[in-house]
Amino acid sequence: MAARRLKPVDAVLVGFGWTGAIMAMELTEAGLDVLALERGEPRNTNPDFSYPRVADELTYAVRHQLFQDLSRETLTIRHRPGQRALPYRQLGSFLPGDGVGGAGVHWNGVHWRAYPAELQLRSHITERYGAGFIPEDMTIQDWGVTYDELEPYYDYFERVCGTSGQAGNVQGRIIEGGNPFEAPRRGEYPLPALPALYDSELYAKAAAELGYHPFPRPASNASRPYTNPYGVQLAQCSFCGYCERFGCYNYSKASPQTTIHPALMQRDNFRLQTQCHVTRVNLSRDRRHATGVTYVDPTGNEVEQPARLVILCAYQFHNVRLLLLSGIGQPYDPATNTGVVGKNYSYQILGHVDLFYGRDTIFNPFIGAGAAGHVIDDFNADNFDHGPLGFIGGAYIGPGRTGGRPIQQLTLPAGSPPWGAGWKQAIKDHYLHTMSIGTHGSVMSYRDCYLDLDPTYRDALGQPLLRMTFDWKDNDLRMTQYVTERAVEIARHMKPDSMHAVHHKAGSHYDTRPYQTTHNVGGAIMGSDPRTSVLNKYLQSWDVPNVFVMGAGAFPQNLGYNPTGTVGALAYWSARAIRDHYLPAPGPLVRT
Amino acid sequence: MPERSEPARRAFLKRTVALVPAGALATAGVPAAGRGAETGAPATPAPAPYQPRFFTAPEWAFINAACDRLVPDDDNGPGAVALQVPAFIDRQMDDAFGHAARWYMQGPFDENAAPEMGYQSRQTPRELYRRGIAAADAECRKRHGQPFAQLQPDRQDALLADMAQSQAGRPEDRLDRFFAFLWQNVKEGYLADPIHGGNHNMGSWQMLGFPGARASYTEWATRHDEAYPLGPVGVSGQRS
Numbered sequence: 001m002a003a004r005r006l007k008p009v010d011a012v013l014v015g016f017g018w019t020g021a022i023m024a025m026e027l028t029e030a031g032l033d034v035l036a037l038e039r040g041e042p043r044n045t046n047p048d049f050s051y052p053r054v055a056d057e058l059t060y061a062v063r064h065q066l067f068q069d070l071s072r073e074t075l076t077i078r079h080r081p082g083q084r085a086l087p088y089r090q091l092g093s094f095l096p097g098d099g100v101g102g103a104g105v106h107w108n109g110v111h112w113r114a115y116p117a118e119l120q121l122r123s124h125i126t127e128r129y130g131a132g133f134i135p136e137d138m139t140i141q142d143w144g145v146t147y148d149e150l151e152p153y154y155d156y157f158e159r160v161c162g163t164s165g166q167a168g169n170v171q172g173r174i175i176e177g178g179n180p181f182e183a184p185r186r187g188e189y190p191l192p193a194l195p196a197l198y199d200s201e202l203y204a205k206a207a208a209e210l211g212y213h214p215f216p217r218p219a220s221n222a223s224r225p226y227t228n229p230y231g232v233q234l235a236q237c238s239f240c241g242y243c244e245r246f247g248c249y250n251y252s253k254a255s256p257q258t259t260i261h262p263a264l265m266q267r268d269n270f271r272l273q274t275q276c277h278v279t280r281v282n283l284s285r286d287r288r289h290a291t292g293v294t295y296v297d298p299t300g301n302e303v304e305q306p307a308r309l310v311i312l313c314a315y316q317f318h319n320v321r322l323l324l325l326s327g328i329g330q331p332y333d334p335a336t337n338t339g340v341v342g343k344n345y346s347y348q349i350l351g352h353v354d355l356f357y358g359r360d361t362i363f364n365p366f367i368g369a370g371a372a373g374h375v376i377d378d379f380n381a382d383n384f385d386h387g388p389l390g391f392i393g394g395a396y397i398g399p400g401r402t403g404g405r406p407i408q409q410l411t412l413p414a415g416s417p418p419w420g421a422g423w424k425q426a427i428k429d430h431y432l433h434t435m436s437i438g439t440h441g442s443v444m445s446y447r448d449c450y451l452d453l454d455p456t457y458r459d460a461l462g463q464p465l466l467r468m469t470f471d472w473k474d475n476d477l478r479m480t481q482y483v484t485e486r487a488v489e490i491a492r493h494m495k496p497d498s499m500h501a502v503h504h505k506a507g508s509h510y511d512t513r514p515y516q517t518t519h520n521v522g523g524a525i526m527g528s529d530p531r532t533s534v535l536n537k538y539l540q541s542w543d544v545p546n547v548f549v550m551g552a553g554a555f556p557q558n559l560g561y562n563p564t565g566t567v568g569a570l571a572y573w574s575a576r577a578i579r580d581h582y583l584p585a586p587g588p589l590v591r592t
Numbered sequence: 593m594p595e596r597s598e599p600a601r602r603a604f605l606k607r608t609v610a611l612v613p614a615g616a617l618a619t620a621g622v623p624a625a626g627r628g629a630e631t632g633a634p635a636t637p638a639p640a641p642y643q644p645r646f647f648t649a650p651e652w653a654f655i656n657a658a659c660d661r662l663v664p665d666d667d668n669g670p671g672a673v674a675l676q677v678p679a680f681i682d683r684q685m686d687d688a689f690g691h692a693a694r695w696y697m698q699g700p701f702d703e704n705a706a707p708e709m710g711y712q713s714r715q716t717p718r719e720l721y722r723r724g725i726a727a728a729d730a731e732c733r734k735r736h737g738q739p740f741a742q743l744q745p746d747r748q749d750a751l752l753a754d755m756a757q758s759q760a761g762r763p764e765d766r767l768d769r770f771f772a773f774l775w776q777n778v779k780e781g782y783l784a785d786p787i788h789g790g791n792h793n794m795g796s797w798q799m800l801g802f803p804g805a806r807a808s809y810t811e812w813a814t815r816h817d818e819a820y821p822l823g824p825v826g827v828s829g830q831r832s
Binding site for chain 1: 669752799
């Protein structure tokens with residue numbers, strides 16, 4: 001049956017999380033008629049995240065109420081080319097979002113800026129350590145955009161979010177108590193840092209005594225009441241402990257709903273349609289121009305929506321899959337090292353140390369905010385000399401407290417009884433008296449880690465699933481071991497009764513089961529050369545110039561940092577380029 | 593091997609006797625009122641008898657007996673049976689979880705996949721419990737001539753410990769896989785908000801010092817190393 005064809009719009013946005021809301025705000029401001037198509041359900045603070053219903057660990061954190069419904073669509077995973085990939089049947093290692101707000105609803109609010117050197121990683125490493133320092137199979141690249149170019153957009157996104165933090169470098173002036181490695185910022189954070197919880201107080205003292213530089217992690221959990229540039233108000237965070245995996249009932253955690261939607265939804269030139277699943281971007285005969293998108297509406301009918309501009313704003317996996325399904329750009333082939341779409345999929349690698357204290361040390365782990373906590377960056381990015389270490393990358397180190405959820409976050413010393421009366425005794429003895437220090441580390445990109453379409457498994461609409469080929473590599477395993485050993489030294493200095501460190505060991509394989517991070521990147525990478533990147537520096541498709549692709553898919557390799565700050569900054573940067581340069585003269589923004 | 597306190601064991605033995613007649617199984621797993629006095633723990637009010645909707649009588653006996661060993665009653669607080677964890681699991685079997693409603697369940701299935709590739713079975717939790725309980729009871733009959741619920745606690749503990757490690761049999765019959773689900777669901781019922789049917793009267797939260805759905809600690813963020821004074825509340829507004 002032929003698809004119903006609708007009246008054209010100026011711009012269609014595919015997906016309505018953070019980048020969809022940002023693009024909608026920017027393009028409606030430029031006077032465009034904007035339609036956002038979201039495949040999930042409408043969601044708002046009230047009623048979807050309202051108190052007390054949201055304070056329910058089983059429903060939201062364990063049964064994954066707000067995340068992607070895998071019964072309809074998932075991806076397949078394998079460790080290396082040549083293996084048969086198997087479906088990611090249950091949520092585990094990562095938790096893609098779904099519905100209005102996307103993963104911006106249930107993130108923790110950790111809000112970073114990338115380091116200048118990381119945005120020019122291959123050039124930087126080559127310059128500092130020599131080209132031979134980069135392993136042959138490591139396919140790291142420069143992003144094609146610099147920190148100086150992005151700085152105004154980092155700043156603006158922080159002001160939209162009401163980010164709470166302590167600046168370490170304002171226009172070159174180093175400020176005590178902030179991150180001394182930080183690149184220059186134009187100003188302070190919009191809000192002062194959240195207070196240190198008890199675990200962070202102990203950690204920061206120990207880290208400073210060892211000569212490191214602890215600072216409060218930048219948090220889009222409002223430390224004070226705040227009104228953002230759109231006139232939208234945030235309330236002071238109550239440390240409720242229901243951030244990660246939950247929507248914020250208190251209007252304190254920045255999300256599209258709490259920072260952008262109230263202003264956007266008043267605009268006559270914006271429309272949102274939910275439960276509309278875009279299945280492909282339609283192209284002209286010569287495949288150089290997008291004519292719009294086709295989607296399946298809530299009643300299951302195919303609809304064609306013509307548009308002058310198509311902006312992919314879905315989660316990284318979906319954007320890459322839509323490019324592959326639509327035939328935009330050449331698919332990456334690791335055998336010949338040609339093509340670009342799907343190239344450089346990357347992830348992050350985490351370790352931790354648990355510290356067990358006696359009954360006289362009380363942490364009250366249920367008091368938490370998603371991003372609260374002090375960290376050090378002395379072993380992140382290229383803030384330390386990698387020469388003698390022989391690996392690239394690093395991690396930030398510090399405690400994090402996301403609610404002390406009893407089902408998922410009971411931590412026991414190694415050797416505790418796994419069940420029975422002994423287990424019960426152990427959880428009673430340790431629940432209030434345990435803290436943890438995490439190492440949150442980068443993963444580089446590699447020739448044989450990539451995304452393509454699966455030959456076997458299909459989604460509920462009959463389209464091929466995305467296939468991930470990924471495993472840990474020696475460089476990143478050595479990095480996580482090294483950085484976690486530094487965390488252990490700090491932990492030892494904190495004199496717990498006992499401690500237990502966990503990191504991935506040499507030769508270990510990526511395990512899809514335990515939660516790690518939802519910081520999946522790459523596959524639609526940005527860069528300065530169409531032979532090695534999908535997008536130019538403005539997130540515009542090299543092949544189809546009226547298609548722009550948002551999100552962490554643009555990262556050519558991963559950071560040690562959480563991605564949202566950079567994802568938001570890139571969206572504002574791209575929107576500015578569209579408004580100032582593309583709309584007056586539609587076409588490629590970078591000539592080749 | 594987990595420790596076992598003698599009062600809890602005595603309490604269990606008394607209940608085991610009550611479990612023997614099959615006709616009494618539907619309600620026999622529910623602890624009697626006043627048992628707490630015997631264990632020294634605070635008395636828990638007797639809940640209304642729960643009628644399982646998914647589990648058959650022999651399965652219900654297994655679930656109750658296993659819950660009682662996995663989280664026993666003792667001086668630290670009520671165990672999984674007193675907190676109505678069996679009822680929680682029975683409800684979960686009828687919920688989206690039991691039907692694997694949000695898992696990708698299209699074939700082909702590779703039951704022999706490496707563990708790090710995650711769940712690759714065609715079985716829903718409903719099917720998995722049904723097969724798992726039958727297999728566990730069959731193993732008990734083979735070893736001791738009786739189903740799990742009728743064994744002495746030390747034999748039950750030994751069987752559970754073996755189940756957790758067992759890799760014998762076809763992948764879909766492996767007892768370690770069933771045990772992993774069972775223990776996860778027991779922990780859920782023991783520690784989740786009471787609106788889901790377990791953690792009766794927030795018994796586990798009282799033991800831990802977890803305030804549940806209070807979810808507002810602005811002034812407590814800077815009160816360090818100090819015991820939080822308020823007891824738990826539930827999503828339904830329930831207070832302890």
